[in-house]
Amino acid sequence: DAMVIQNPRYQVTQFGKPVTLSCSQTLNHNVMYWYQQKSSQAPKLLFHYYDKDFNNEADTPDNFQSRRPNTSFCFLDIRSPGLGDAAMYLCATSRGSSYEQYFGPGTRLTVT
């Protein structure tokens, strides 16, 4: 089945230690998104790629970066995680920006 895959499902990192979360898709979608979801809250868009074009949300901290080396993969890099960055990180894809988004299972990040 075509799908959105996130690895790992659970990630523990130390305060200030860089961490990378990964997302891959077999849907061949043009757009890939990263959302942050804190407990009992709605997902918050961090940034998205339309093909190779990177679009950052205005309020996304500089501590968060992203890379998309090819159509299938997209990475979220947190350069210096703080305790406040502990959250579920959701990757999503869509055929185009005006189409429905398909989400992966998420990576739950714990910062110790």
Place this chain on the structure above:
Amino acid sequence: GNSVTQMEGPVTLSEEAFLTINCTYTATGYPSLFWYVQYPGEGLQLLLKATKADDKGSNKGFEATYRKETTSFHLEKGSVQVSDSAVYFCAPLSGAGSYQLTFGKGTKLSVIP
């Protein structure tokens, strides 16, 4: 900007009860409308969608009708099951040039046997 007002939870229902979760929105232009469901510890799954006025989206016994005149997209199910226990998010998708999915705060549904 876009905004969503979603029925506050948590909602607790007995199995086979009727469910309504209200959702109203403000959005640019004529948005597509979605309901997403999030089961405990998982990502979001697209439950249903409607892309134009008077469209009815349906899936797994859930339904929602795009009401342009009231800018609403209420979710309904005639008979809920324990397995429907989850958080439900209403989300319009619209924009001018750069489309954004705007999520409501989510409504947690618990169905008890």
